[in-house]
Amino acid sequence: MASVFIYHVVGDLTVGKPELAEFYETETVEAAIKAIGESTECGIPVWKKKTHVGIIENGEMRQQRFVGILNSFDIVAFLAKSDCLEDQDKAMKTPVSQVIVPNNSLLKQVDPGTRLIDALEMMKQGVRRLLVPKSVVWKGMSKRFSILYNGKWLKNMDASNSSSNDLIANANRPSSSSTTSVRDKFCCLSREDVIRFLIGCLGALAPLPLSSISSLGVNNPNYSSIEASVPAIEATLKPPGDPSAIAVLEPTSEDQYKIIGEISASKLWKCDYLAAAWALANLSAGQFVMGVEDNVTPRSFPDYSANSTLRENNTVNGVGSTRPRKFCSRSIGFNPSSPCLAASRSPSFGTGRSMYRGRSTPLTCKITSSLAAVMAQMLSHRATHVWVTEDESDDVLVGVVGYADILVAVTKQPAALTPANRTYEGFATEIQS
Numbered sequence: 001m002a003s004v005f006i007y008h009v010v011g012d013l014t015v016g017k018p019e020l021a022e023f024y025e026t027e028t029v030e031a032a033i034k035a036i037g038e039s040t041e042c043g044i045p046v047w048k049k050k051t052h053v054g055i056i057e058n059g060e061m062r063q064q065r066f067v068g069i070l071n072s073f074d075i076v077a078f079l080a081k082s083d084c085l086e087d088q089d090k091a092m093k094t095p096v097s098q099v100i101v102p103n104n105s106l107l108k109q110v111d112p113g114t115r116l117i118d119a120l121e122m123m124k125q126g127v128r129r130l131l132v133p134k135s136v137v138w139k140g141m142s143k144r145f146s147i148l149y150n151g152k153w154l155k156n157m158d159a160s161n162s163s164s165n166d167l168i169a170n171a172n173r174p175s176s177s178s179t180t181s182v183r184d185k186f187c188c189l190s191r192e193d194v195i196r197f198l199i200g201c202l203g204a205l206a207p208l209p210l211s212s213i214s215s216l217g218v219n220n221p222n223y224s225s226i227e228a229s230v231p232a233i234e235a236t237l238k239p240p241g242d243p244s245a246i247a248v249l250e251p252t253s254e255d256q257y258k259i260i261g262e263i264s265a266s267k268l269w270k271c272d273y274l275a276a277a278w279a280l281a282n283l284s285a286g287q288f289v290m291g292v293e294d295n296v297t298p299r300s301f302p303d304y305s306a307n308s309t310l311r312e313n314n315t316v317n318g319v320g321s322t323r324p325r326k327f328c329s330r331s332i333g334f335n336p337s338s339p340c341l342a343a344s345r346s347p348s349f350g351t352g353r354s355m356y357r358g359r360s361t362p363l364t365c366k367i368t369s370s371l372a373a374v375m376a377q378m379l380s381h382r383a384t385h386v387w388v389t390e391d392e393s394d395d396v397l398v399g400v401v402g403y404a405d406i407l408v409a410v411t412k413q414p415a416a417l418t419p420a421n422r423t424y425e426g427f428a429t430e431i432q433s
Contacts, residue, residue, distance in 0.1 A: 002201075002204050002205050002410070003204065004116070004198075004201045004204040004205070005115070005116045005117035005120065005411065006115060006116075006117055008115075008116040009112065009113050009114060009115055009116060010110055010111070010112055010113075010114045010115075010116060010119050010130060010132055010189065011112030011113060011132070012116070012197075013116075013189055013193055013194065013197050014112065014132050014134065014187050014189065017132075017134075017187035017188075017189070017193075018187065019134060019185045019186070019187060020045075020131070020185075020186045020187055020188045022045075022047045023035055023044050023045065023046055023047065023096075024046070024047055024048070024049050025046050025047065025048055025049075025067050025095065025096055025097035025100065026049065026095050026096075026097065027095065027096055028092065028093050028094065028095060028096070029075060029078070029079070029091065029092050029093070029094050029095075029096060029099060030092040030093065031096075032044065032070055032075060032096050032099075033072075033075060033273055036070070036071065036072050036075070036269065037269070037270050040190045040192045040193070040382075041071075041128065041190050041191065041192050041265075041384055041403075042071050042072050042073075042244070042265040042266055042268075042269040042384065043069045043070055043071035043072070043244075043265065044069065044070055044071075045066065045068075045069055045106075045107055045129055045188060046066075046067045046068055046069070046070050046096055046097075046100050047065050047066055047067060048065045048066075048067060049065075050065070059109045062109060062131070063104070063107075063108070063109060064104075066104055066106075066107050067097070067100060067102050067104070068100050068101055068102045068103040068104070068106060069100075069103070069106050069107070069128060069129065070096055070099065070100045071244055071265040072265045072268040072269050072271070072273070073239070073240075073244050073263070073264060073265040073268055074099055074100065074101065074239075074265075075099060075273055076268050076271075076273055076276045076277050076280060077235075077236040077239070077280070078091070078094075078098075078099045078277075079091055079092075079273055079274065079276075079277030080233060080236065080277040080278075080280040080281040081281075082281070084277070085277065085278060085281060088274055101239070105126060105127070106126070106127060106128045106129060107127065107128070107129040107130070107131055107188075108122055108127050108129075108130060108131065109130075109131040109132075109133075109186075110122075110130050110131070110132060111132075111133070112132055112133060117411070119189075119194070120194070120407050120410075120411055121411075123191055123194065123403075123404070123407050124404060124407050124408055124411070126242075126404075128190065128191060128242075129188050129189065129190055130188070130189040131186050131187075131188055132186060132187055132188075132189055133184055133185070133186055134184075134185040134186060134187050191403035191404075191407070192378075192379070192382075192384075192403070194403075194407070195375055195378065195379060195403060195406060196379055198375070198410060199372070199375050199376065199379060202372055205410055208371055208409065208410060208412070209370065209371050209372035209375075210370050210371075210372065211370065211371055212367070212368045212369065212370055212371075213365070213367065213368075213369055213370070213371055213374055213388065213401060213409075214367045214368060216371060216409045216412070217409070218371065218374075218401050218405045218406065218408075218409045219367060219388045219398065219399035219400075219401060219405075220399050220400050220401065220402065220405050221398065221399045223245075223247055223387075223397075223399060223400040224238070224240040224241075224245065224246045224247065225246060225247040225248075225249050225257070225397075226246050226247070226248055226249070226263070226285050227248075227249055227250070227251070227285065228248050228249065228250045228260055228284065228285050228286030228289075229284060229285075229286065230284065230285055231283075231284055231285070232263065232279070232280045232281075232283050232284060232285040232287070232288040233280055233281050234285070235263045235280070235285065236280070240264075242402060242403075242404060243264070243265075243266075243384045243385035243400065243402040243403070244264060244265040244266075244384065245262050245263070245264030245265065245266065245384070245385050245400070246262060246263045246264065247259050247262050247362070247387060247397060247400070248260055248261040248262060248263060248285045248286060248288075248289045249397065250286070252396070256396050257396070257397055258393075258395035258396055258397065259362055259364070259387055259389070259395055259396075259397040260286065260289060260290065260362075260395075261285075261286075261288075261289025261290060261361070261362055262289065262362045262387070263280075263285065263288065263289065264384075264385070265384065266363075266381075266382070266383045266384050266385070269382075362387050363377060363378075363381055363383050363385075363386050363387065364386065364387045364388070364389050364394065364395075365377060365386050365387075365388055365389070365401070366388070366389060366390070366391050366394075367388055367389070367390060367391050367398060367399075368391045369388075371406070371409060371410075374386050374401055374406070375406060378403075378406075384402060384403060385400050385401060385402040385403075386400070386401045387399075387400050388400060388401060
């Protein structure tokens with residue numbers, strides 16, 4: 001076990017983290033779209049409101065108020081329902097309590113002095129967010145061999161011989177500093193925050209970072225998928241688990257499947273939700289991810305506003321020109337230069353699919369890629385997963401790597417896993433490619 005997991009505590013990862021602003025289940029879908037655009041892992045924790053203001057709220061009471069995590073895939077699937085498409089204004093004003101799938105186990109409150117290894121064990125068992133108190137004074141990174149935190153012994157340091165379940169139970173037990181009053185401040189740690197911390201400690205994890213994901217058993221062959229020819233709305237019939245992603249596949253002549261795109265929370269993170277919902281309900285899965293306009297007649301396009309035409313900024317003889325509103329793949333793709341809900345109202349709404357194709361291409365790696373390269377891919381693209389393809393082919397899908405798979409790999413006992421022909425120079429080339 002790498003020492004970085006034992007001698008670092010959760011509080012080390014909270015330095016500079018903003019205070020958590022609770023998002024309540026009574027908020028609207030429109031407000032959730034804005035909040036998700038500023039979140040990590042393409043989702044936001046949703047809470048019930050406090051029943052009594054001014055009372056002392058302990059960790060158990062706060063845990064009971066947690067409803068679940070709402071992501072962009074959940075919202076697009078909701079807006080793609082027939083009644084929501086008929087009245088989009090009403091759908092956008094719907095409380096998120098009618099959209100979110102309740103799951104109280106996705107978040108746990110922990111003490112800042114909880115060892116990092118105990119936090120990783122919780123995340124390996126399905127926890128996606130850690131709620132950490134910020135009310136205590138934190139002076140920065142813990143020293144490697146320090147076992148004191150804020151004048152107190154670190155939890156679990158004297159229980160190294162106990163089982164992992166006991167460690168997690170101790171880590172979940174809030175300290176007196178985390179139950180003082182409702183005015184306590186908290187921050188929320190995601191699995192992305194943990195991976196970002198670990199990639200700065202690759203030397204302490206050697207030889208794991210340079211080992212291939214196949215040798216580490218990181219590749220997960222149990223992924224959700226849908227064929228390109230079927231309606232895209234079928235992706236919502238059985239929502240994916242973790243990661244929240246569905247691969248769109250195209251069969252080959254050799255009875256294999258090539259990945260051409262994905263329907264996922266990551267790809268829908270900063271999209272035009274209304275345009276994406278209409279496309280999900282009316283197009284095939286292949287058309288949805290490729291942005292095919294040729295097979296969609298102009299008459300089938302929805303009227304997104306009272307006026308179904310766009311007025312250009314350019315004028316001729318003082319009269320503005322108009323053109324029909326068109327669906328295009330860019331309108332449901334990542335467009336950082338325009339707000340989530342304004343893409344369908346911008347002149348770029350009808351741009352060609354060639355620009356979108358690059359943005360819709362799924363994030364992939366090879367089965368021989370190193371663990372460090374996959375981690376770097378996920379962080380650089382702010383993705384929750386990377387699809388794994390065969391070494392000989394760039395498109396034949398064999399699995400997926402998510403946050404949970406990486407956390408399992410880095411907590412394995414060290415072994416001689418580094419291939420003899422893999423060097424640091426080769427790893428640098430792999431990162432750049």
